[in-house]
Amino acid sequence: MTVNNTIAHQRLILSGDRERFKELLRRRLIECGWRDQIRMVCREIVKEHDSNSITLDMLVARVTPRARALVPDPVKKELLQKIKTHLLTQKNL
Amino acid sequence: MNDTGCLHLSNFKAAKGSSPYKIVHAFFVASTSYEARRYKATSCLCFSCGQPGPRLHSCLHCIYFACYGGHIQEHSKNKKHFLYVDLSYGNVFCAQCQDYIYDRELTDISRSNRVLEAKSLGISVPYTPWLPNGNEVMALKRLRKRRLISPHTTIGLRGLQNLGSTCFMNCIVQTLIHTPLLRDYFLGERHKCKTQGSGKCLVCEVSKLFQEFYSGAKTPLTLHRLLHLIWTHARHLAGYEQQDAHEFFIATLDVLHRHCMNGVEETEKKEKDRCNCIIDQIFTGGLQSDVVCTSCSGVSTTIDPFWDISLDVAGPGSLQACLERFTRAEHLGSAAKIKCSNCRAYRESTKQLTLETLPIVASFHLKRFEHSSQIDRKISAFVSFPAELDMTPFMSTHRRAVDAADNNNDPEGLFEDNRYSLFAVVNHLGSLDAGHYTAYVRQMKGSWFKCDDHMITRASLREVLDSEGYLLFYHKTVLEYECDVP
Ligand SMILES: [Zn+2]
Ligand SMILES: [Zn+2]
Numbered sequence: 001m002t003v004n005n006t007i008a009h010q011r012l013i014l015s016g017d018r019e020r021f022k023e024l025l026r027r028r029l030i031e032c033g034w035r036d037q038i039r040m041v042c043r044e045i046v047k048e049h050d051s052n053s054i055t056l057d058m059l060v061a062r063v064t065p066r067a068r069a070l071v072p073d074p075v076k077k078e079l080l081q082k083i084k085t086h087l088l089t090q091k092n093l
Numbered sequence: 094m095n096d097t098g099c100l101h102l103s104n105f106k107a108a109k110g111s112s113p114y115k116i117v118h119a120f121f122v123a124s125t126s127y128e129a130r131r132y133k134a135t136s137c138l139c140f141s142c143g144q145p146g147p148r149l150h151s152c153l154h155c156i157y158f159a160c161y162g163g164h165i166q167e168h169s170k171n172k173k174h175f176l177y178v179d180l181s182y183g184n185v186f187c188a189q190c191q192d193y194i195y196d197r198e199l200t201d202i203s204r205s206n207r208v209l210e211a212k213s214l215g216i217s218v219p220y221t222p223w224l225p226n227g228n229e230v231m232a233l234k235r236l237r238k239r240r241l242i243s244p245h246t247t248i249g250l251r252g253l254q255n256l257g258s259t260c261f262m263n264c265i266v267q268t269l270i271h272t273p274l275l276r277d278y279f280l281g282e283r284h285k286c287k288t289q290g291s292g293k294c295l296v297c298e299v300s301k302l303f304q305e306f307y308s309g310a311k312t313p314l315t316l317h318r319l320l321h322l323i324w325t326h327a328r329h330l331a332g333y334e335q336q337d338a339h340e341f342f343i344a345t346l347d348v349l350h351r352h353c354m355n356g357v358e359e360t361e362k363k364e365k366d367r368c369n370c371i372i373d374q375i376f377t378g379g380l381q382s383d384v385v386c387t388s389c390s391g392v393s394t395t396i397d398p399f400w401d402i403s404l405d406v407a408g409p410g411s412l413q414a415c416l417e418r419f420t421r422a423e424h425l426g427s428a429a430k431i432k433c434s435n436c437r438a439y440r441e442s443t444k445q446l447t448l449e450t451l452p453i454v455a456s457f458h459l460k461r462f463e464h465s466s467q468i469d470r471k472i473s474a475f476v477s478f479p480a481e482l483d484m485t486p487f488m489s490t491h492r493r494a495v496d497a498a499d500n501n502n503d504p505e506g507l508f509e510d511n512r513y514s515l516f517a518v519v520n521h522l523g524s525l526d527a528g529h530y531t532a533y534v535r536q537m538k539g540s541w542f543k544c545d546d547h548m549i550t551r552a553s554l555r556e557v558l559d560s561e562g563y564l565l566f567y568h569k570t571v572l573e574y575e576c577d578v579p
């Protein structure tokens with residue numbers, strides 16, 4: 001992370017916009033059914049193992065590639081577009 | 094997995110309590126204040142490698158920040174500090190159990206901090222799904238009967254007998270029964286009545302009606318009692334005479350709101366003189382009227398509550414065009430001068446209506462009936478309406494920004510969500526004096542039905558959108574949550 005990136009990142013946290021974007025993303029992922037899909041994937045994986053032998057790290061490692069691939073393009077585009085617009089208007093201040 | 098933590102966490106809590114977790118969480122997981130955000134922004138980097146991730150954790154014993162890429166594990170091993178908090182989600186990792194552990198007390202702390210964080214940012218509280226409590230778990234175990242909702246279910250669909258030109262009432266009842274939030278309220282038995290069983294509370298009657306609709310029975314219902322009650326109340330209250338679905342809709346909301354208000358409903362509370370009954374929570378919006386004096390440009394603004402919006406249909410051609418015209422600034426002319434408080438004189442002015450707050454259910458009334466002293470007539474002009482509607486362009490904040498032509502410094506707008514989905518349409522068929530009402534209702538997402546008194550038939554969205562449209566009902570697509578801080 002460069003110095004500029006760090007400052008942009010810090011500003012996003014300070015203004016609360018990072019949380020706002022996170023909340024927006026969360027909502028979109030729920031709306032499009034992504035969360036339910038991932039929940040089912042996790043259930044399958046947990047069922048494959050004995051009840052107590054799976055850890056969160058194992059689950060994350062197995063689910064992450066699929067979860068990333070399943071995020072719909074319109075959701076990525078909207079977030080990217082909004083974050084870009086937001087950062088540009090911030091720069092002008 | 095359970096939510097009683099582990100032995101190691103219990104020992105830690107016995108020694109130091111839950112306040113280390115509470116403090117780390119309130120500052121670095123869900124920042125509950127501006128000050129907390131400042132700490133988070135400047136100090137959330139791995140003490141070992143200086144990077145912001147991957148997955149930064151904080152040691153619960155000594156508040157050492159380190160990444161999950163190896164440094165937090167290293168710290169934990171060297172110092173024998175076994176518990177650390179994930180700073181993105183607030184979950185606690187126990188190095189001795191080698192997994193994240195869940196503890197009800199910490200979960201409650203996390204939840205209340207999330208609420209405080211949302212308040213501090215002015216955003217809606219993250220939705221938390223229903224978790225059954227002890228009693229509910231017992232009840233679920235005791236009552237084994239489950240009703241599964243399949244894609245082809247007909248649950249909630251029942252015809253209504255026509256009791257002699259009562260189709261205008263039937264349509265409104267069908268619409269209310271299929272209003273998602275109202276249904277959730279009544280099926281969740283949220284109406285707590287003081288007059289339990291007296292038979293006088295109309296809200297209780299409606300509550301019973303919901304139970305009947307969702308009981309699984311399919312025979313058409315007869316609404317004698319309820320309709321009689323509403324209608325006599327309404328006529329008594331407002332002198333309604335026309336057999337008009339729109340008037341009946343407004344009368345019904347009014348009667349229900351009054352029954353909630355008369356102290357019948359315990360949970361009801363008033364906020365800033367605004368009634369907070371379930372009817373008002375769902376159906377009430379705020380209409381802003383700005384009158385601008387053409388001489389001094391002084392603005393006088395008033396905001397009035399509304400339950401529906403009546404739109405002229407001559408001309409436009411689409412619901413959006415009707416709304417655009419409804420919210421356009423209109424010059425009042427020399428014949429309609431208004432006293433300007435600034436000029437202290439009668440002046441020409443312009444008037445503009447915009448939506449200051451949106452209701453959860455937006456109801457539109459297309460003014461298809463024209464009543465004048467000479468003639469009563471029906472306007473069958475085609476007005477198209479969408480399945481998904483964005484109300485942003487008609488809001489006060491948006492209109493002001495457009496008129497001031499500086500639409501780009503509107504940071505709030507980025508996160509605002511004013512999208513609505515069509516869920517019911519009431520149609521009037523035939524002529525003014527020999528007409529008939531039917532309703533289309535959305536039973537589930539993508540599943541539409543036509544209600545023609547006792548007959549219920551499946552319909553396509555195309556058929557709904559191609560219908561003439563008299564009353565159009567939209568439900569907010571995404572709900573926002575408010576929550577009281579405990
Ligand atoms: Zn430590
Ligand atoms: Zn590190």
Ligand SMILES: [Zn+2]
Binds near residue numbers: 099102191194
């Ligand atoms: Zn442990």
Ligand SMILES: [Zn+2]
Binds near residue numbers: 288294298357
């Ligand atoms: Zn009652």
Ligand SMILES: [Zn+2]
Binds near residue numbers: 372
């Ligand atoms: Zn009310």
Ligand SMILES: [Zn+2]
Binds near residue numbers: 386390435436440
């Ligand atoms: Zn004036």
